[in-house]
Amino acid sequence: MITKATQMRESTRGQGSPETPSLMRNSFEPRALRDVFLTVGAWLVAAVGAVPLLSVVYMLIVKGGARLSLELFTELPPAGFEQGGGIGNAIQGTLVTVAIAAVISIPIAVLAAIYLAEFRPDSRIAALARFLSKVLTGFPSILAGVFVYAAVVLLMGSYSALAGGVALAVLMLPTVTLTAEGAMRMVPQRMKDAAIGMGCTNAEVVWHVTVPTALPSIVTGVILAVARVAGESAPLLFTALFSNYWLRSIREPTASLAILIYNFSSMPFDNQIELAWAASLVLVLIVLTFNILSRFIGRPQV
Amino acid sequence: MSATVSVERPQAGNAPHVAIDCRADKIFHGKFLAVRDSNVPIEKGKITGFIGPSGCGKSTVLRSLNRMNDLIKGFRLEGEVNFHGQDIYAKGIDPVVVRRHIGMVFQQPNPFSMSVFENVAFGLKLNRFKGDIHERVEHALTRAALWDEVKDKLKASGLSLSGGQQQRLCIARAVATQPTVLLMDEPCSALDPIATRRIEELMLELKNDYTIALVTHNMQQAARVADVTAFFSVDISHGGRTGYLVEIGPTKTIFEAPQEQLTKQYIRGEFS
Numbered sequence: 397m398i399t400k401a402t403q404m405r406e407s408t409r410g411q412g413s414p415e416t417p418s419l420m421r422n423s424f425e426p427r428a429l430r431d432v433f434l435t436v437g438a439w440l441v442a443a444v445g446a447v448p449l450l451s452v453v454y455m456l457i458v459k460g461g462a463r464l465s466l467e468l469f470t471e472l473p474p475a476g477f478e479q480g481g482g483i484g485n486a487i488q489g490t491l492v493t494v495a496i497a498a499v500i501s502i503p504i505a506v507l508a509a510i511y512l513a514e515f516r517p518d519s520r521i522a523a524l525a526r527f528l529s530k531v532l533t534g535f536p537s538i539l540a541g542v543f544v545y546a547a548v549v550l551l552m553g554s555y556s557a558l559a560g561g562v563a564l565a566v567l568m569l570p571t572v573t574l575t576a577e578g579a580m581r582m583v584p585q586r587m588k589d590a591a592i593g594m595g596c597t598n599a600e601v602v603w604h605v606t607v608p609t610a611l612p613s614i615v616t617g618v619i620l621a622v623a624r625v626a627g628e629s630a631p632l633l634f635t636a637l638f639s640n641y642w643l644r645s646i647r648e649p650t651a652s653l654a655i656l657i658y659n660f661s662s663m664p665f666d667n668q669i670e671l672a673w674a675a676s677l678v679l680v681l682i683v684l685t686f687n688i689l690s691r692f693i694g695r696p697q698v
Numbered sequence: 699m700s701a702t703v704s705v706e707r708p709q710a711g712n713a714p715h716v717a718i719d720c721r722a723d724k725i726f727h728g729k730f731l732a733v734r735d736s737n738v739p740i741e742k743g744k745i746t747g748f749i750g751p752s753g754c755g756k757s758t759v760l761r762s763l764n765r766m767n768d769l770i771k772g773f774r775l776e777g778e779v780n781f782h783g784q785d786i787y788a789k790g791i792d793p794v795v796v797r798r799h800i801g802m803v804f805q806q807p808n809p810f811s812m813s814v815f816e817n818v819a820f821g822l823k824l825n826r827f828k829g830d831i832h833e834r835v836e837h838a839l840t841r842a843a844l845w846d847e848v849k850d851k852l853k854a855s856g857l858s859l860s861g862g863q864q865q866r867l868c869i870a871r872a873v874a875t876q877p878t879v880l881l882m883d884e885p886c887s888a889l890d891p892i893a894t895r896r897i898e899e900l901m902l903e904l905k906n907d908y909t910i911a912l913v914t915h916n917m918q919q920a921a922r923v924a925d926v927t928a929f930f931s932v933d934i935s936h937g938g939r940t941g942y943l944v945e946i947g948p949t950k951t952i953f954e955a956p957q958e959q960l961t962k963q964y965i966r967g968e969f970s
Contacts, residue, residue, distance in 0.1 A: 586808040587808055589804060590808040592766065592797065593766060593797055593801070593802035594797065595796075595824065600824065608812070
């Protein structure tokens with residue numbers, strides 16, 4: 397008895413013969429060859445993509461690792477022909493300017509994101525703010541420096557760590573705003589409905605449900621933005637400038653790792669060039685730490 | 699939201715045995731007339747089941763009882779919904795306060811992404827509850843028949859529970875603040891039969907202390923748990939799809955000797 401299903405199977409095989417089909421692998425069939433070709437190709441391209449990354453890390457560890465010592469973190473940079481010295485003030489300066497940037501940009505960005513995601517997502521102001529944020533994410537960072545030079549440095553009468561922080565904050569603001577908005581939009585509507593059903597005001601829904609639920613993603617966005625601006629040099633040229641001394645007040649110019657690398661790498665002294673390598677390694681380690689941190693915090697909490 | 703004053707209405711407040719007196723003359727979504735002529739008194743200490751075919755407006759009516767529909771753009775109710783003698787659609791009524799007295803359980807279990815404990819304590823903290831929070835949380839979880847299953851994992855995420863447990867968690871969250879009325883919008887439609895059974899037992903248990911209004915797509919569920927059943931249908935005669943109340947009465951009467959021909963047909967399964 398031939399059922400309809402077997403009839404169909406027979407007909408797709410072309411011939412009506414009742415022989416069993418071969419299930420053996422045939423490596424020279426065009427489909428199998430195409431599969432091998434694409435797999436090998438993907439591997440090769442991935443390897444090529446990893447070459448620059450790995451070679452940079454390798455160079456940094458080899459050239460910069462040599463100077464890795466306590467002295468590097470505690471000493472001031474050496475003058476011309478001096479031996480030894482460290483990059484302590486540059487590490488301090490980078491951490492301080494980044495901290496200032498975070499303190500300025502995070503509250504503004506998160507509040508703006510709440511407005512965009514929760515309060516008036518469809519308003520014209522929201523559409524405009526979203527558009528401008530997207531434009532700002534691709535904003536040349538040196539222009540942020542020029543802007544803050546005009547807005548802060550000229551006003552205060554001097555280069556300062558504060559101005560550097562403001563410039564970095566300008567760069568952080570759009571990315572943090574957009575990631576925080578995205579994170580809040582990901583909070584399921586039914587959770588918000590539940591909160592409304594419990595008798596929450598709009599503000600209570602936001603503070604007790606939306607923000608806590610979105611927090612891990614918001615923190616991830618913040619840390620990645622921090623990691624990005626920690627390596628910026630262009631905006632600091634016009635704002636924080638550089639200094640050979642420890643930072644005593646945020647109203648003074650400050651050293652930073654990125655500018656120190658730029659300055660020292662072009663000097664004709666081996667000692668300074670070695671320090672520039674070491675500073676590069678330290679900068680990469682700082683950025684890496686932030687990235688790893690963001691992975692841990694980005695995991696769902698409870 | 700504008701209440702039309704009508705002459706043939708004798709009492710403005712609630713009859714003593716009625717928890718929410720819903721007189722939804724018309725419910726609009728923008729220009730679209732979604733529901734008409736639905737007077738549904740929700741009786742105290744009883745389960746009122748809302749049944750009817752899809753699109754008959756039973757959920758819309760339920761959500762009007764705690765002003766959840768305010769979230770929908772263009773929503774407008776003509777008529778009144780009396781709760782404790784006050785029209786909750788009157789001027790000056792704060793919908794947020796209304797919702798604190800009339801709890802809601804949704805179709806999809808929707809615990810917050812917090813621990814089991816925090817989920818139940820949420821409403822208490824919201825209302826700045828001054829007593830023993832632990833005791834109230836335990837009590838609410840016990841009432842929701844969930845305590846024994848979660849007492850060792852109060853710190854685990856509410857989202858880590860199974861679907862049926864999540865829904866009971868949502869019920870615990872709703873009863874923790876001791877509202878007088880619970881609105882349940884198809885609370886079992888996302889659950890398997892065993893979990894459904896447990897929720898139904900729970901509803902029968904809860905009706906001693908709470909008034910329950912239950913929307914269900916499942917006629918048998920209404921037959922099993924509801925004391926009073928309201929049958930809604932859709933009127934497509936005017937081109938639109940307008941839901942309306944066909945009849946309301948004791949569940950036994952609705953299922954065994956309905957007044958209306960339409961109800962009879964629906965109960966017999968001639969349309970759905």
